[in-house]
Amino acid sequence: MNRKLTATRDAKKDVGQKDIRFFTETIDVGRISPLAFFEAGDSCYKNERFYWQNADKTLTLVGIGHAAVLSTNHGEDRYTSISTSWKQLCEALIKEEKDMEPVLFGGFSFDPEVGGKEEWESFPSSYFVAPSFQLTIRDGKTMIAINLITDSASSAEEFDKLREERDRLIHIAQVEEFPVSPKPEVLQIVERKKEDYLKAVSQVTERIQKGEAKKVVIARSIDLHFKEQVPAISALHHITNEQQESYQFGLQKDDHLFFGATPERLIQIEKGKAFSACVAGSIRRGKSAIEDRQLGEELLGDRKNREEHQYVVSMISTVFKALCKSVSIPKTPKLMKIRDIQHLYTPVVGEMEKGIDIFDLVKALHPTPALGGSPTDVAMEVIRELEGMDRGYYAAPIGWTDTAGNGEFAVAIRSGLLDGKRAHLYAGGGIVADSEKEKEYEETWVKFRPVLRALGGKLNG
Template sequence: MNRKLTAARKTQLKIEDHAVRFFTETIDAGRISPLAFFEAGESCYKDKRFYWQNADKTMTLVGIGHATVITSEGTDERFAHISNTWNKLRAALIKEEKDMEPVLFGGFSYDPKSVKDEEWEAFPSAYFVVPSFQLTIKNGRTSISINLVTESSEAAEEFDQLRDERDRLIHIAQVEDFNLLEKPKVVSIEEMAKEKYMKAVADVTRKINNGEAEKVVIARSVQLHFDEEVPAVTALHHISNEQQESYHFGLQKDGQLFFGATPERLIEISDGRAYSACVAGSIKRGKSAGEDRELGEELLEDRKNREEHQYVVHMISQVFQSFCTDIIMPKSPKLMKIRDIQHLFTPIEGKVEQGTDIFSLVQSLHPTPALGGVPTNVSLEMIRSEEKMDRGYYAAPIGWTDTAGNGEFAVAIRSALLDGDRAYLYAGGGIVADSDPAEEYDETWVKFRPVMRALGGKLNG
């Protein structure tokens, strides 16, 4: 590996103290398993790692260590705070043309005004990191970057230490045995407040029939208990292996891992164009190709699901009209088929207007009617009063942006919070005027299944 600093970089590293500088350096890394690189950070960076892979497998990111952390405990201003802080950091970036763009990765809580539960205490309203070591696999090319944010006059020494550590991590990932553990052994599955959930669905249905709202998403959780602590890499391996068509994500903090495999992209910006996905309305997969086709046709023709889907289409298209031009969107939904469930799906894209960054779109799109309701403010108040559960980062935006303004956020459904020898799983559904609590309850089990299976849990049917 080339370990010589260029003359330009030597000069940059010697800039005086007290000026924040953001350095990056990228090398080609050959073929490295992203999960092997993730696991290479286990001993020294157990609580400072993240994982991301988009649904079409063209972009994989692994972050190890923290070059810097940006957080917010705010409510409405949290999106602007993350954006403004990141923009200041972007302005301090010093890179060469061959270097990859550094990324900022993280997520937001679903609702900073909701009830707070103990399991989510470590996660603030917004939590984002720039990794010290960034593995990027993009369109088949694997590279590893060092990122350094510093005010020190000893930047050259710091950078050289990071190079040594980068080489150590690469060596571990390439040479040491990477033993994928078997799925965890589930000791018990505990339903969290089932009766409260059933009552919430009934109460919300009644309020909708009284004209107080059109749709409200009510969620619930279950807790899995294991016979021993579950390694983060085990959870990520199994969920990504079993849910091939989904976005895969994992974010570690203070001994916990928030992870999942979501089918739902919230927003992507690539070279000045924005892309989103209207995903709402669902039905199970069939046990045969014929049954699967019949269920799909039933979903496409179902009035309740089509109405639920149209709420999302209307809202997302309005946001795009506010921030984009040259909008393209089909008139009718199609089917998105993933392993355990089928969804109605309508893609939308447009050209981003100058001055709009990804956080502006994330703020305007969250929560979509698929995870909140209609009208948005009314549904959020109803969720707070009826659901009475801290969703944490479940159903909230999680993803990345880079120093060039590209990025992608997904909606963190089909997700869980892994905490040592237990995990909290979350699932919900859209409640409308003719919703039935028993049917909504059954639907949540379908949505629990992907993460539960990855963690060794089993459901009948």
């Protein structure tokens, strides 16, 4: 009989206890499909799983079960709260040199002032988990770790049970067959508040023309209704198969899967170096190589898109110069081409100042002008007033950090929230002085396409 052998630790009560201990153990497992391992946890850990793969395919993470949950509904203190709780857990870590670093995975809501509404009711302002079973594929090497956070005197017995459960999960992933799920049958696509969106774009454009802001990102959402309940593995399989150039992620909570394939890195920390990416300004892909090149050249020369991109470059470079040293930023953008869209892209690299961690940079960078606007405080007030929806974790930081301080967060665009027989998809665009509402509306359909396609939908807008 399958038994759930892990227990969630409430970080608010347990983190900081003097007698708490954080045990970890790593084994090599040879070749194993990360999605098969994810699916092996379906029967006992359906709402306690996550998936992550970086854009260059050098790192894949799968988490099953909860060794600890760190969450908060604090506003500006939420980054510090998660950082402090994680550092306290890290101080309790007991590991051998051969063991890999345990990870903490999760995300923040876009705006804590409007969080927890509509379909996002069960998602707090921040939600992070340290998994009980952690699969890591790094540069082709596959490892699985057990993580146990406990204050129990019988920790050795607990760990032995976790070893048995780890072996059971590995056996399921390696031996059982997981047929590829067909794409779900979409019964209906519903545009939510389309006219309100178009009205908001017009109002924002007028305000920008009056000098109230330089740029404001306005988003909208659509609902998909399916004939049958959509398994999480189906959504992840199709999005990872179709969006090879992007970061791929999935986070489960309370019968929901927040997932997507985003092209945009927010921040990466590796051995004290910080990496970010300015991604703003977009155009569709061409139907031929010649048209694709022409569209790319048009994007590089387009004043509206270059202006939109420069707002992001200016903001991210300011943050890096404040929190890092030896900052490197190219003077002109290049093209980032993914399956459905082309973006303007400028990489940023810096060496972190002492005492700064990944959550400091996430706090300082979110929201970038690519997802909020410029100036940030003005843009956020306009979004709250006119957008008319709770973005939840859409357009917000999602990612991981480990006990050594390394980590990576992406911006959760090209994303959706799967809820049984429904899915909620989100897309937006930067509004500037010469924006046209119909063109902005059409651009959102291009941005809906990756998740829409993965869930069996077809563009009809």
